[in-house]
Every structure is written in C-alpha cells, then in structure tokens.
Amino acid sequence: MPRVIHEDVTSNPGAGPDARESFRDSPPASASPTAPAERWLAEHGDILWRFILARTRSPDIAEEIVQETLLAAIQAHATFQGTSSERTWLLGIAAHKVADHFRALRRRAERAPEPPAADASPGAFTIDGMWAKPPKPIESSTAPENAELLAALRHCLNTLPPSQAEAIWLRDLLNIPAAEVCKAMGVTPTNLWSRIHRARAALRLCVEKSVGTSKDGAP
Amino acid sequence: MIGFVREVVRVLRLPCQEHAALFSRQLDEPLPRATAAGLRVHILYCAGCKQFRTQIRRLRDLTRSLGQELNAGESMPAAAKQRVLSHTARSSKKI
Numbered sequence: 001m002p003r004v005i006h007e008d009v010t011s012n013p014g015a016g017p018d019a020r021e022s023f024r025d026s027p028p029a030s031a032s033p034t035a036p037a038e039r040w041l042a043e044h045g046d047i048l049w050r051f052i053l054a055r056t057r058s059p060d061i062a063e064e065i066v067q068e069t070l071l072a073a074i075q076a077h078a079t080f081q082g083t084s085s086e087r088t089w090l091l092g093i094a095a096h097k098v099a100d101h102f103r104a105l106r107r108r109a110e111r112a113p114e115p116p117a118a119d120a121s122p123g124a125f126t127i128d129g130m131w132a133k134p135p136k137p138i139e140s141s142t143a144p145e146n147a148e149l150l151a152a153l154r155h156c157l158n159t160l161p162p163s164q165a166e167a168i169w170l171r172d173l174l175n176i177p178a179a180e181v182c183k184a185m186g187v188t189p190t191n192l193w194s195r196i197h198r199a200r201a202a203l204r205l206c207v208e209k210s211v212g213t214s215k216d217g218a219p
Numbered sequence: 220m221i222g223f224v225r226e227v228v229r230v231l232r233l234p235c236q237e238h239a240a241l242f243s244r245q246l247d248e249p250l251p252r253a254t255a256a257g258l259r260v261h262i263l264y265c266a267g268c269k270q271f272r273t274q275i276r277r278l279r280d281l282t283r284s285l286g287q288e289l290n291a292g293e294s295m296p297a298a299a300k301q302r303v304l305s306h307t308a309r310s311s312k313k314i
Contacts, residue, residue: 034308041300049295054288059299066295067303067310074311129234134267135274146281153281171247172279173286178247197243200275207278 036077037070044087048094055098055158055169065101069094088176092184095170099162106162124205138208148211156206164199171196223253230257235268242272246279 048069053062072093080089126132138149160168170181171192182192230241230253238261241250245258262269 034311037307046294050289050292063299067306070307071310125236129236131235131267135270172282193244197240200243204274
C-alpha cells in the first residue's frame with residue numbers, strides 16, 4: 001500500500017520515462033521560456049498543489065509557492081540532468097520553497113534560528129546515550145485511536161524544523177526513493193539519513209507526548 | 220566469522236542513542252547482516268530500544284498513510300493554474 005504514491009509517480013504516463021525522454025530533448029530555440037511551465041503545471045500541478053497546500057494550509061500561499069517553484073524550475077531547467085524523475089525534481093524544488101517559506105515565517109515571528117539539530121530527541125537519552133525516558137507504547141490499531149494518532153502526527157509534522165520536514169515529507173510522505181530525495185535536495189545519503197532520523201525521533205516524542213501518556217495512566 | 224562476531228559485539232556495545240539511529244536507518248535499507256544481528260540481540264534485553272523500533276515503524280506507516288491522502292486530495296483550481304501561468308510568463312521575462 002505505501003508504494004501507491006511512488007507507483008503513481010512512475011506509472012503516470014506524464015511522469016514516466018517518456019516524459020523524461022522528452023524533457024532531455026532541448027526545446028527549440030524559438031520556444032517560449034514558459035512553455036515547459038505550462039506542461040509541468042498540466043502534468044504535475046495537482047500533486048505540487050496538494051503537497052504545498054498540505055504543508056502550508058493556505059491556498060493563497062500554495063498558489064504563490066507553485067508559481068515560485070515553476071520560476072525556479074525554468075531557471076534550473078538547463079541544468080536538470082534527468083537522473084531523477086521530472087516530478088521528483090519539481091517536488092524537490094517545491095519542498096525547498098516551502099522550507100524557505102517557513103524559515104521566513106520563523107524569522108519574522110520569533111527572530112529565532114532553527115533549533116539546533118544535533119540532538120535528535122532532546123531529553124530522551126542520558127549523556128552516555130542511554131535511554132533517560134524509555135519510549136512508551138503508542139500503538140493503536142482501532143480506528144478512532146488511529147484517527148487520534150494521525151491528528152497528532154499532522155500537528156507534530158508542522159513542528160519540525162524546515163530542513164527535517166523537507167526530508168521526511170519527500171521520503172516518508174511522498175515515498176520517493178532515498179537516492180532521488182538526495183538528488184532533489186542536493187544532500188549526501190548520510191546527511192539525508194541523519195535528517196530523517198532526527199525527524200522521526202522528534203515526531204515520536206511529539207506524538208508520544210500528545211497521545212501516549214494516557215495509555216499508561218500518566219497524567 | 221571473526222569479523223561477523225566483532226561487528227555484533229561492536230553493535231552491542233553502542234549506546235542506545237546509536238541503536239535508535241540504526242533502527243531508523245533499517246526502515247529504509249537493509250543493514251549489514253552482522254549489524255542487524257547485533258540489533259536483534261540487543262532488543263532481546265533492551266525494552267526501550269524494542270519500543271522505539273515498534274514506535275518508529277508505526278509512525279512511518281502512519282506518515283505514509285497521511286501521504287496517500289495527497290493522491291486523493293483536491294486538484295489545483297483551474298483559475299489558480301491560469302493565474303500562475305500568466306504570472307510565470309510575466310516574471311520569466313524579467314529573469
């Protein structure tokens with residue numbers, strides 16, 4: 001089941017090898033610079049829109065970021081290697097733009113830097129790296145509790161620092177293969193794993209805090 | 220064989236913080252056999268790491284199911300697409 005999204009990415013005729021092939025062909029010199037943008041919007045506009053809307057929750061901002069993504073893609077068009085699918089490439093650009101948006105919001109609202117990312121789960125481990133607060137069960141298989149977990153997860157995803165959110169959205173939510181995420185984000189595999197691990201550890205703590213405590217009777 | 224055992228022992232001696240990172244990585248790709256074996260032995264006696272592994276597996280599945288909602292979500296409104304295209308055409312002239 002989790003493969004559905006990725007399969008959609010690769011099995012969609014517009015995003016498949018045919019599209020990649022045509023994308024590698026240089027456009028005729030007389031073609032309008034916005035011609036590819038029209039095609040990108042037709043073939044990938046909906047997934048870009050849903051992705052950005054899910055993250056920003058504002059249709060106005062989503063529209064703005066779709067536009068920024070297309071402009072950035074037009075500029076980067078010539079350097080696109082075709083090593084990842086066109087859709088992944090565009091989603092990678094969109095993810096950067098969303099991260100920029102949140103960084104700007106954070107700067108404006110708090111004038112605070114992105115939280116230091118050295119500690120994946122602050123307070124979870126002792127100085128020796130042993131469990132200070134061992135994880136508690138947050139398992140739930142019943143539908144209402146699942147809904148509760150999903151709601152908590154939605155909230156917690158929005159609390160991640162932009163660089164971690166970008167990694168976890170591309171890898172875990174959109175289920176894009178790690179190698180393609182690395183290319184789209186321009187990071188090394190080690191860097192990606194580290195971001196993803198920090199994001200998962202932070203999500204775990206956040207979700208545990210939101211729903212897990214009631215399970216073992218803690219207040 | 221000696222190399223295998225050495226790696227198992229190395230993994231067993233790691234602090235749980237490192238085990239947690241390895242469990243997370245294991246969600247995405249298979250670890251070397253000896254490293255995975257070390258982790259399997261470790262969770263036989265470490266309830267914290269065992270719970271952590273269960274939790275992040277569960278969370279990853281939940282995260283993916285959230286992602287699947289994207290496929291069923293709303294399409295970008297046609298008017299918004301039109302506005303984006305005309306803005307893009309205008310802005311790209313300035314590039």
